[in-house]
Amino acid sequence: MSFQDGGAQRRLEVDSDVEEEALANDYQEQVQYNEDEEGDFGMSPQDIQAQLQAAVTPLDRDANLEAKFASYDNYCSLFHYILNSEGPVDLELPSYYWAWDVIDEFIYQFNSFCSFRQRAALKNDNEEEITILRENPNTWGCYNVLNVLYSLIQKSQITEQLAAMKRGENGDAFAGEYGNRPLYKMLGYFSIVGLLRVHCLLGDFSLAVKTLDDIELNKKAMFARVMAAHFDTYYYVGFSYMMMRRYADAIRMFSHILVYVSRTKNFQKNAQYDTITKKTDQMYALIAICVAFQPTRLDDTIHSALREKYGEDLNRMQRGGPDSLSLFENLFKTACPRFIAPTPPDFDNPSVNVDPIDHHLRIFMDEVRNNMWSPTVKSYLKLYTTMDLKKLAGFLDVSPEQLRNWLLVNKQRSRQVRWSEGNLLEGDVVNSSDLDYAMQGDLIHISEAKVGRRLVDWYLRNLARTY
Template identity: 75%
Template structure:
């Protein structure tokens, strides 16, 4: 009941936020930022505005220079800069656009290096290797976090103490506090784009994943946080945690959809929602679990036969896995500039991570088929099962041992997002003793652990 009341409060807050954003949506766009205290508000407004999709390479480089000037002024002035108190949504837009331009430029540069390494654009990129560099972007985010003392403030609040006591001169200012906070969410996104999923989750150690978190008051921040946390869990093979994260935000979006109509971010919200439905379909195929009725119905409507093919497994499911993953994954980037002299060495990061993901899919390809056989028995001969599957018995033994280990996943309950307790994610448990497979329901599987460990020791 308390969760329902908190959810209603969050929905009401979102409705109020939508109304507020509608009143102040028309901000004047300026082309250059410049540096100077009198124009700081105008500089911030301009930095939060999206860069035109077809912007020239010169505009992209100029935008980077403008961001450098702006953040240098904010971070390195003699004292905290004085500016009219910004809103949460505005600070999120500033950090979000900064990271989006970084991501877009990295992908653009990689594409040019692979397809047109000798053209004029490539020459400009060669001469500016540090523009939108990974180090520069990370330096800005970490510097905003450090200057604002936001991690110290959040840690103090988790202990029930006053965060203002450790905020310092800069962290007590709303501009620094909110930029520092959303820089943490930004780091989650950047580390995920770079493929470091453990570090992505580690950055959120001091942020509590609940309805009272500051990010939950900005719809785009709320959506992105759960998307990147859920995706990181999925890539770390913590499918139950991924499903929980995706389910939370998808249910929330379904309850607020009436307020989203007319919102300038409506299309972005809809796209991100579609991505998470694809990802939750993948996770459920790996670790079957009960879903909220709203989500389950939506999955059936959106994917139908594709969802059924994922659940059946087998070779025919491979194209579906690849299609859903590539449509729903982040647009990964390389941490270093490409090699313009050797275009063939510049792989697409999305293709690279897709290959890694598909290796995992192939390791679990026959899970549904094997489980369908094991459910029929309490004890089964390994050679008999291998004849059903038409595979070598020793290859099947190795496969069963690997998947037995992978069925024991870490599940988060409290503390840092990387923490958790080991639990069996499968509805079946089995152990191999010699050539016999002993099968039981997962709830009764504890008595089989000794058998499993003995056999694992023999195998290695």
């Protein structure tokens, strides 16, 4: 299925008390739904309503392999019934919260199973489990999960509806026979957010962001009415931006949801509270990483919380050098998604299997090492307008050729795409550094980037005010 490019501008709205109060009321309604959903479907296990209930029931974390397989079979049966019946199925959507819960739990169990299978292959200490896993490579297979999500999107024609609404037209005119049914429309809509999550878990960050081409990122969007969906959307978009080295856009995404959380005080402590708290802590860790790479202006609330949580660690990360490596590594492992591999592991040769989290950590740490000496080099370059390459190499105790390569890489890294309007992958190439330079032979010509300098000065003033 192909995604259409949205032509209308996407603008993040300014927080307003009225909108936040409306969303808070929606969240209270969702809490009541979560508390009342037990027992809603009291029919026999063979009945489709029992499958609907099972689809939103979290699987126990310590469930055995048989339970994991049974849950997969239930999802296959349910989605086969919804997608492959002759015409739209005559089922009333319990709630759009339910539609999100189905997609969320489906992806969560897929993620958990892949992690379980990966650990089993790496440990290689349970022959019975390994035999079952080896003989069932398609159970919770990546292709099957993606096929379900794309099929729900295609059947509901939700991208056509969203694209029409962005053009100011009536989306129902493009919904078709299936898309006019709330069951298909809501499952298709939340499957788009689900695709964002799955593609990010698989490490395809640009495709993850592209899946939202037709969804407006604002608090009027349907995903914003469901607390968990609201958090997931901004977390995975922000993380994808960070991995694409678009730090300004990542900070914008994390800041948006964190400011919203700080201003919305009437969350109730329910089953989702711990999840939301954990996701909030992860986003603070990620925004600390982004600010260390690119000092920038933050909302006072976020800035205060960031200094309270990380304090001196944030200063050490911004100073760079070898001492900062462990800090970046620990924050990344704490805050990153539970990445998964697109294919089953090799059970016959456990040593060749690579943990997906370790794989993406290595990629991330390569970027950290590329930037590790940036603050030190900048501290020297700021003292000169012209400097000899060999002289600077002597200060840093590296060869001139190594320094030349590093300067070229760093200059390229300082130019990043920053979103202003249009689709989320679009943007203007800007210089994110407060210092610019050019090389002519063995001479380095240094100039100050005025806009970047002002942002850094503002940030440093805020740091001084904190202490």
